[in-house]
Amino acid sequence: MKTKDNFSAEHLLYLKKRKRDDLTVAAARISLAVGFLALWELLFQVGAIDGFIFSSPSRIAKSLVNLAKTGELFMHAGITLFETLSGFVIATAAGTLAALALWWNEKLRKILDPYIVVLNSLPKIALGPVIIIWFGSGLKSIVVMTVLITVIVTTITMLGGFTATDGNKIFLLRSLGAGKMQILTKLVIPSALPTFISMLKINVGLSWIGSIMGEYLVSRAGIGYLIVYGGQVFKLDLVYAATLVLCLLATGMYALVSLTEKLTVGKK
Amino acid sequence: MNTLLTLDKVGLVYHSPSGETQAIKDMSFEVNEGEFTAVIGPSGCGKSTLLSVIAGLIRPSEGSVKIREREGGGSGELGYMLQRDELFPWRTIRKNVVLPLEIKRRKTRVNVEYALSLLEKYGLKEFTDHYPDQLSGGMRQRVALIRTLAAKPELLLLDEPFSALDYQTRLSVCEDVFRIIRKENKTALLVTHDVSEAVSVADRVLLLSPRPAKIRKEYLLDFGRDTTPLKRRNDPRFRDWFELMWRDLNYENKR
Ligand SMILES: Nc1ncnc2c1ncn2[C@@H]1O[C@H](COP(=O)(O)OP(=O)(O)OP(=O)(O)O)[C@@H](O)[C@H]1O
Ligand SMILES: [Mg+2]
Numbered sequence: 001m002k003t004k005d006n007f008s009a010e011h012l013l014y015l016k017k018r019k020r021d022d023l024t025v026a027a028a029r030i031s032l033a034v035g036f037l038a039l040w041e042l043l044f045q046v047g048a049i050d051g052f053i054f055s056s057p058s059r060i061a062k063s064l065v066n067l068a069k070t071g072e073l074f075m076h077a078g079i080t081l082f083e084t085l086s087g088f089v090i091a092t093a094a095g096t097l098a099a100l101a102l103w104w105n106e107k108l109r110k111i112l113d114p115y116i117v118v119l120n121s122l123p124k125i126a127l128g129p130v131i132i133i134w135f136g137s138g139l140k141s142i143v144v145m146t147v148l149i150t151v152i153v154t155t156i157t158m159l160g161g162f163t164a165t166d167g168n169k170i171f172l173l174r175s176l177g178a179g180k181m182q183i184l185t186k187l188v189i190p191s192a193l194p195t196f197i198s199m200l201k202i203n204v205g206l207s208w209i210g211s212i213m214g215e216y217l218v219s220r221a222g223i224g225y226l227i228v229y230g231g232q233v234f235k236l237d238l239v240y241a242a243t244l245v246l247c248l249l250a251t252g253m254y255a256l257v258s259l260t261e262k263l264t265v266g267k268k
Numbered sequence: 269m270n271t272l273l274t275l276d277k278v279g280l281v282y283h284s285p286s287g288e289t290q291a292i293k294d295m296s297f298e299v300n301e302g303e304f305t306a307v308i309g310p311s312g313c314g315k316s317t318l319l320s321v322i323a324g325l326i327r328p329s330e331g332s333v334k335i336r337e338r339e340g341g342g343s344g345e346l347g348y349m350l351q352r353d354e355l356f357p358w359r360t361i362r363k364n365v366v367l368p369l370e371i372k373r374r375k376t377r378v379n380v381e382y383a384l385s386l387l388e389k390y391g392l393k394e395f396t397d398h399y400p401d402q403l404s405g406g407m408r409q410r411v412a413l414i415r416t417l418a419a420k421p422e423l424l425l426l427d428e429p430f431s432a433l434d435y436q437t438r439l440s441v442c443e444d445v446f447r448i449i450r451k452e453n454k455t456a457l458l459v460t461h462d463v464s465e466a467v468s469v470a471d472r473v474l475l476l477s478p479r480p481a482k483i484r485k486e487y488l489l490d491f492g493r494d495t496t497p498l499k500r501r502n503d504p505r506f507r508d509w510f511e512l513m514w515r516d517l518n519y520e521n522k523r
Contacts (some may be wrong), residue, residue, distance in 0.1 A: 175348035
């Protein structure tokens with residue numbers, strides 16, 4: 001392959017075009033956001049939309065600054081983040097372990113199969129009242145809710161990843177005299193790594209759904225609580241501000257998972 | 269010459285909910301140390317099953333399999349090579365090649381050095397730290413053979429190891445595999461439905477009947493131990509053997 005110093009003219013042209021394309025995409029992205037916010041603000045300023053219902057970027061910003069000044073913002077965001085992360089970690093660990101157990105024991109897998117199907121199809125939010133009675137109306141219930149929503153999907157996804165291991169490779173290991181534990185550690189787990197990463201990505205979304213839904217049901221604090229409260233007292237600036245914070249937190253968490261993916265897949 | 273492998277009246281029946289399938293029936297033969305034996309038979313006759321029984325991965329329904337005088341076959345002293353290379357894509361070539369040592373818990377410095385020396389000896393040294401997807405199909409199959417040899421197996425079981433390769437590559441990989449096996453002085457049992465492949469590598473060919481597999485004929489090839497596959501293909505005797513076996517195989521098929 002040719003290196004930087006002796007590229008052909010055609011290749012330089014190609015590189016230039018690629019750079020230009022990248023710049024166009026970035027510029028379009030930024031102007032889309034800026035244009036949207038500017039239009040929104042403008043419509044509000046000229047009185048074309050009702051600020052009480054639709055708010056405006058400047059009002060949202062003001063509301064955010066106020067929340068930050070009193071420290072409420074960080075308290076609420078912290079609580080929701082804690083609920084989401086603990087639900088995410090518990091569900092991911094428990095679901096993966098359950099999938100491992102089901103992979104290990106085929107009998108168990110057969111026996112439990114219909115139950116897993118039922119649990120998966122059940123809308124977990126229906127269990128809300130029961131969860132509140134069992135775990136109280138607080139943080140614990142919300143974490144349980146998050147775990148319930150996430151754990152079944154995790155189990156099913158990971159079990160799918162484990163059982164999809166190439167049969168010929170298992171055969172090869174068995175011909176070398178490998179036991180089940182060696183097949184698991186040398187082959188099944190490494191080959192399920194891509195499934196694990198995509199499961200993590202799905203779980204980011206699911207655990208935010210879990211924690212926000214939980215807060216809608218029971219909470220006295222958190223981003224979900226802010227949204228519900230803002231809606232009830234018609235402080236829509238607050239609703240939009242809280243939603244924005246939620247967007248940022250969720251995107252940040254997703255970006256962290258993507259980074260993990262890059263690091264693990266990059267190393268192979 | 270010492271006998272390495274003995275099959276005595278081996279039979280195998282597969283059981284499944286829809287019924288039972290007799291895959292192998294009353295099969296007896298021996299393989300001597302240092303010998304390259306090929307088993308040919310129509311597809312679906314039970315060739316892969318035969319290798320699995322020899323490897324001890326399936327217990328025979330009848331009869332016995334002995335390796336040296338050890339009863340029951342066994343995995344410790346066997347190396348298996350499959351149709352595809354089955355290299356682990358997340359491991360480098362080096363780590364793929366030492367896999368059998370890890371599994372058998374024999375990953376000593378001496379053994380690892382032996383495995384790596386094979387890579388060097390057979391021209392794959394520069395790829396030691398590459399990943400399998402950076403290698404061509406032919407090179408990958410060569411690596412697969414070296415992985416098979418890494419734990420110094422007494423007997424190599426080859427299940428149509430070239431059939432996934434294109435024609436040109438198949439000839440050259442076949443040539444290399446033959447040379448490596450001869451040079452390392454290994455005993456090998458190859459199963460295939462490709463008559464020309466059997467004629468080009470084996471000292472002895474066993475012809476199987478359609479399912480249930482039984483040995484119908486045995487041919488002792490007279491090319492000489494060190495005549496490589498490509499030289500054999502240019503030998504006038506090649507055609508004679510090929511035609512003889514081809515006719516017998518198709519005759520068996522029609523019955
Ligand atoms: N696990 C199994 N359960 C039931 N029947 C099986 C099983 N494995 C193989 N068979 C049957 O046993 C017979 C022999 O199969 P085998 O794979 O040994 O043949 P083969 O000669 O290797 O075929 P091919 O040329 O396709 O590789 C086939 O009819 C097959 O359908
Ligand atoms: Mg087969």
